[in-house]
Amino acid sequence: MxxxxxxIGDIPxxxxxxxxxxxxxGVEGVxxxxxxxxxxxxxxxxxxxxxxxxxxxGLWTPPFPIPLPDDPEISTSPLFSGLPVxxxx
Numbered sequence: 001m002x003x004x005x006x007x008i009g010d011i012p013x014x015x016x017x018x019x020x021x022x023x024x025x026g027v028e029g030v031x032x033x034x035x036x037x038x039x040x041x042x043x044x045x046x047x048x049x050x051x052x053x054x055x056x057x058g059l060w061t062p063p064f065p066i067p068l069p070d071d072p073e074i075s076t077s078p079l080f081s082g083l084p085v086x087x088x089x
Contacts, residue, residue: 011041 014024015038023029054060 011045012038014043015039
């Protein structure tokens with residue numbers, strides 16, 4: 001069993017392979033279906049990895065709170081880059 005298979009625990013192989021964009025060969029690939037519960041297990045696993053390995057290690061901190069603009073009358077560009085917004089007629 002590989003290290004990745006050890007880490008994902010009870011998540012079925014078909015769900016992991018589909019999440020990575022792979023197709024299982026043979027009958028297993030034809031008759032297997034990924035359920036919402038499988039997807040939820042994957043999301044829970046990935047969230048745990050993110051919290052432990054990235055946030056827990058201090059590699060990322062959220063940029064919150066973001067201050068509101070001082071004057072709501074002054075509109076700011078909705079783009080982060082500051083490039084002009086294209087208006088279509």
